[in-house]
Amino acid sequence: MSKKRKLVSGIIFGVILIGLLVGIVLTHSHEEEPIREVMKDAVLHEHIKVSFFGLLDVNPGLISAYAVTAVFLIFALIVRIFFVPRFTMIPGKFQLLLEKAVGIFDDLANANSPHRNKFLGVYIFTAGAYIFIGTIFELFGIQVPTTSGGVAALPAPLADINGAIAMGVMSYAVIMSGGIAGNKFKGVLLTLKDFSLPLSMSFRLFGALLSGALVTELVYYYMAISFVVPVLVGVMFTLLHALIQAYVLTMLTSLFYGEVSEVHHKEKKEKESNNEEITADFEA
Amino acid sequence: MPLNINVQQILLHMFNFVLLFGISYFLLYTPIKKFMDDRKKYYEDIDKEAKDNLKSAEDAKVLYENKLSLLDDEIAKKQNEAVTEAMNKRDEIIKHAKEEAADIIESARKTGEFERERNVLAAKQEIEAYVSKAAEEIVQKGDPYESFANAVKKEATND
Numbered sequence: 001m002s003k004k005r006k007l008v009s010g011i012i013f014g015v016i017l018i019g020l021l022v023g024i025v026l027t028h029s030h031e032e033e034p035i036r037e038v039m040k041d042a043v044l045h046e047h048i049k050v051s052f053f054g055l056l057d058v059n060p061g062l063i064s065a066y067a068v069t070a071v072f073l074i075f076a077l078i079v080r081i082f083f084v085p086r087f088t089m090i091p092g093k094f095q096l097l098l099e100k101a102v103g104i105f106d107d108l109a110n111a112n113s114p115h116r117n118k119f120l121g122v123y124i125f126t127a128g129a130y131i132f133i134g135t136i137f138e139l140f141g142i143q144v145p146t147t148s149g150g151v152a153a154l155p156a157p158l159a160d161i162n163g164a165i166a167m168g169v170m171s172y173a174v175i176m177s178g179g180i181a182g183n184k185f186k187g188v189l190l191t192l193k194d195f196s197l198p199l200s201m202s203f204r205l206f207g208a209l210l211s212g213a214l215v216t217e218l219v220y221y222y223m224a225i226s227f228v229v230p231v232l233v234g235v236m237f238t239l240l241h242a243l244i245q246a247y248v249l250t251m252l253t254s255l256f257y258g259e260v261s262e263v264h265h266k267e268k269k270e271k272e273s274n275n276e277e278i279t280a281d282f283e284a
Numbered sequence: 285m286p287l288n289i290n291v292q293q294i295l296l297h298m299f300n301f302v303l304l305f306g307i308s309y310f311l312l313y314t315p316i317k318k319f320m321d322d323r324k325k326y327y328e329d330i331d332k333e334a335k336d337n338l339k340s341a342e343d344a345k346v347l348y349e350n351k352l353s354l355l356d357d358e359i360a361k362k363q364n365e366a367v368t369e370a371m372n373k374r375d376e377i378i379k380h381a382k383e384e385a386a387d388i389i390e391s392a393r394k395t396g397e398f399e400r401e402r403n404v405l406a407a408k409q410e411i412e413a414y415v416s417k418a419a420e421e422i423v424q425k426g427d428p429y430e431s432f433a434n435a436v437k438k439e440a441t442n443d
Contacts, residue, residue, distance in 0.1 A: 058293055065300045072304060076311035084315045089323055102316045121317070126308040130301065157297070162290055166297035 019227070035221050039214060049147045057147050061160020067142070068134045068157060101125070108250060113258030116182055120257050123174050124250035127167070131249060134158055135209060135242035139234065156238075158245070159209040161202075168202030171249065175256045182261030190260040197256065201249065208245050212237035414439060 041048055049057040079098065087095055105128055109121035138156040146152050157163045175197070179187025191197075216234045418435045 052296070056292070058296070059288070059290075062293055062296055062300075065297055069300050069304045069307070073307050073311075076307050080311040080315060084319065087319050089326070098312075098316055099320055102313055102320065106317065122309050122313045123305065125313050126301070126305045129308065130304055160293075160297075161288065162293040163297045165289065166294045166301060169294070170298060170301060 035218070038217055038221060043210060043214070047148065048150075048152045050144050050152065051147055059160045059162060060144060060146075060152050060154050061157050061163050063144060064134065064137055064154040064160075065157035065163055067154065068130065068137050071137075072129065072133060101129075104128075105250065108254050112251075112254035113178070113261055115258075115263065116178060116261045117254075117258075120174070120178065120254055124254055127171065127253065128246040128250045131158060131167075131205070131246040132242045135212075135238055135245065138213070139238050155213055156209050156241075158205050159213050161206050164206035164209070165198075165202045167205055167249070168198045168200075171201050171253045172198035175253060175260055178257040179260035182263055187260055191256075194256065201252065205245055205249060208241055208248075212241045 048060060050060050050063050052058040052062060083094065083098070091099055102125060105125040106117075106121045109117035109124060113120055134157040137154065138159070141153045143151045143153055158167060172191070176188060176191040179191040181187070183190060215237055216230060219230045219233050414435070418432045421435055422429075422432055
């Protein structure tokens with residue numbers, strides 16, 4: 001074994017040892033709080049509250065939501081000011097990434113609602129970006145002070161049930177707006193037919209994102225599995241949920257939007273004319 | 285409310301999302317989509333222009349092919365006309381040559397006839413002169429037959 005190789009191996013070994021010691025010290029405090037309480041806090045946020053600009057005490061998820069919007073605003077401004085005016089006919093890597101992101105949602109809107117999709121395209125692009133960035137945001141583990149004097153890591157905005165309900169209700173409202181635009185009052189009835197949709201959308205998002213958070217909490221709680229495993233589990237759950245939930249919500253919204261906004265009276269007329277033809281044939 | 289559901293916080297989440305929607309609409313989605321649509325239109329226009337050019341080229345090709353086929357017909361027609369004209373000219377030249385030949389022959393024949401008649405006339409006159417001379421000599425010298433015979437012999441030997 002060469003000297004260089006010995007040195008590298010020694011450094012790696014030392015880092016692992018230090019990491020283990022740090023982990024042992026850091027995870028020691030968890031034993032004071034029972035797992036039941038930790039899980040309950042992660043789900044309900046009853047005790048962990050964060051001050052919202054000093055106006056009211058809110059769940060940390062709401063702070064995450066506004067933080068995501070702030071990050072998105074800065075990113076959008078940079079792109080709009082510095083990149084969009086320099087777009088070229090043959091796109092570079094970053095331009096291609098932006099075009100791909102817009103193109104995916106535009107195509108999704110076109111495929112599921114070919115007759116009316118301009119507003120839908122923007123909505124599912126925003127929703128997809130919000131869910132994806134919001135879920136990834138959890139990975140950074142940004143700490144904020146709580147009203148009780150402690151600190152809390154900012155979760156994904158949609159791991160807060162209020163955020164998930166807001167998202168589900170808004171998606172339902174967008175679907176209903178498509179119904180009204182396409183079929184007037186009948187569109188409202190068509191949308192109300194699926195009255196369980198906002199509930200299912202909200203709780204699907206909440207459940208999916210919360211499950212990731214709970215599994216990560218669980219893994220961190222026990223010292224024996226709090227080394228290396230959280231990295232894999234946390235990243236895997238977060239990334240997969242970010243992608244899957246962004247896809248599922250945008251897909252469902254565009255699908256229902258396309259269904260209720262499709263103009264129905266033409267089909268009815270066609271059916272009627274077909275029925276008349278069949279009757280005439282039968283009589284003949 | 286159960287599960288820590290809070291209407292105020294739901295509304296705050298909605299407000300945040302509407303804000304995000306506005307940012308997305310004005311700063312990201314619309315400008316990028318507009319650029320993509322413009323580029324699509326640009327390439328569609330180029331494609332359309334190329335197709336139009338191709339179509340006009342094909343039309344021109346058909347037109348020129350038709351013209352070429354017409355030209356072939358015209359060339360054949362002109363060729364026929366030229367051949368016919370040449371034939372006519374040839375016939376005319378031959379006819380003219382034949383007429384000229386006939387004229388020359390006729391003229392030669394006439395000249396020959398005239399020469400012959402003149403020679404005959406001259407011979408006749410000469411004979412007449414000889415005869416009259418011989419008759420004169422016979423009359424002057426006695427035996428006319430003998431004198432005539434001598435005179436003829438003499439003339440014949442001179443010739």
